[in-house]
Amino acid sequence: MALEFWKPGTTGPGSSLDRETDGEGFAVPSALSSQSIQHQRERLPIFKHRDELLYAIEMYGVIIVVGQTGCGKTTQLPQYLMESGWADKGNVIACTQPRRVAATSVAARVATEVGSILGDEVGYTIRFEDVSDKERTRILYMTDGMLFRETLVDPLLSRYSIIMVDEAHERSVYTDLLLGILKKIRRKRPSLRLIVSSATLDATSFLDFFTASTSPEEATIVSLEGRMYPVEVAYLQEPTPDYVRTAAQVAWNINLQQGSGGGDILMFLTGRDDIERCLEEFSDLMATLPRSATRLLPLALHAGLSTDEQLRVFEPAARGSRKVIIATNIAEASVTIEGIKFVVDCGFVKMRMFNATTALASLATVPTSVASATQRAGRAGRTSPGVCYRLYPKSAFDTLPLSNSPEITRTDMTTPILQLKSLGIDDLMKFEWVSAPPAESVLRALEGLVAAGMIGEDGRLTAIGEQVAECPVEVGIARMLFSSKELKCGEEILTIAAMTAIQDVFLIPDGAPGALAELERRKFTAEEGDHLTLLNVYNAFTRYGRSSSWCKAHALSFRAMSRAVSIRGQLKKYMQRFNLPTESCEGDAKRLRRCLVSGYWRNGARWVADGTYRSVRGNRTLHVHPTSVLFTRKPRSGWVVFHEMEETKKTQIRILTEIEPDWLVDHGHKFQKKVERS
């Protein structure tokens, strides 16, 4: 188990640790938590830039703020702005984040600093969850997607005086779209101020974007000096063939070496599969933990968890135990988890990819970028000095790209383009993209939207397209909701839409890995596939009084099920607003499955004799995910539609339902004809 790390700047691999960041650290006494909040705030590196920042905001329309991770951008800037009057007279200060967990956790921290109840003066809004007050909230943290969606209702975003687009280096598709829209809004409403911020940002390219075709006085860069605490970086001497096992070993060794003192561990892996495997590694190791050693408390953190579950990782570990948080990159930026001293970074990330030729979206595991690695390391060193263990050699770090490619260049543009059209941006060529999406993916999106009847042959949105753009779900799912009117299955489709929006419905109970969950799953199994199985789960949950003990007995997550109930309630309001009936199909599974095809028309696949499938588009080899009820069984018709696809070592499809091939052909024909005519 002896893993060899070395630190750059030392005489060579294997030498003792150096302190590459020594000296540049910001000296803060270790008893930070006992100091008053005001005192803590004044000790943050950003504090000495307060006046400079406020001056720049008065003078310029757009300021680009770059400062080390943890220096105080996300938590402090909105407070400085509020203190200097930018939230007076009913104005709101918005701060966007690419990820839910950042928006919710930072809002909670800032509410504490301001002395407000969360949801009062300081609040947050994420999809399907609004913890803010229309009248009282002055600082609003939100996901970038939520603010973009708000432009559909209020195109000038008139309630905001300042919008801070944080973690802009991540270049999420909605960050990019927002920047384009905000530039446009500023032409019509110059009083709106913008802040674009990050620790790892190519500031000049953003400056160029905001000053192009405006004036040089439009934007400026403010660089913040100083970092919170030093973070040492260590690399593996040799690459590891299995980063999950190595990550578990590194955390295990840290725990043994550190004894009862010295901080928690945050580990970055790529996704749920890795996280589950790592949890298994820990449960194997636990048997060997010496009696005198500190207990290890492994906690998962990924996007499939509910907000409450995500926020659990922020609770302090009990005395005599050490948290090891096993996270995906959702914990990579903006997040402060108090007590984290060690970061273990596997060096990979799961990235959404879109193949415009086949119009198939998937997730692929790829090496991270320098920006990501820096952000990950920056999760230590926030409340004390820290160490980051990178599970790859320094030579591999030197070959990493500086930043991730913008999501807009590798994502399915169907939903974003529908939303842009709904904003009246009909000429996509004229839109000021920070990075333009590839022509091919724009074309595919337009074709898809025409085929789905959301864009007319004149290139404009149809009445349905207008309504779908407002629905907080993907175009395909929204289309199912609309098709359910004709197919008379609104009640069931609504449930399926809610159940596919959550993950982790089936739990793997402690001590019964997999087997019990599998048996329980079988009780709900519908032979038509996973969508109807999820429907059975939901219906049983409501029939048995939505109780947590019932969920426990059936290896289901009560939190996930409760979230599905809440999401269903919100989607139902959209259905009512659009006059869509929510009548039941009365057990007619055929109608229901036809309705599923209307949404998944691009995700068809055919069974082949070796047990795999071939995608209808692109003829790719697809493997069924082991959690599917169709994992061990050939569909009678030989055809399925699927909800999503993931690229690991092989391409896996999740949430499948058996269909008749001619239902797909129906859509195919419609698709062909429309494209020919358009």
Ligand SMILES: Nc1ncnc2c1ncn2[C@@H]1O[C@H](COP(=O)(O)OP(=O)(O)OP(=O)(O)O)[C@@H](O)[C@H]1O
């Ligand atoms: N929940 C918290 N508990 C304790 N300290 C916190 C908490 N949140 C923030 N802090 C302190 O405030 C500092 C500033 O955090 P903030 O998120 O504002 O930094 P940032 O500059 O936005 O960092 P990043 O670029 O990593 O997002 C942290 O380094 C930490 O010392």
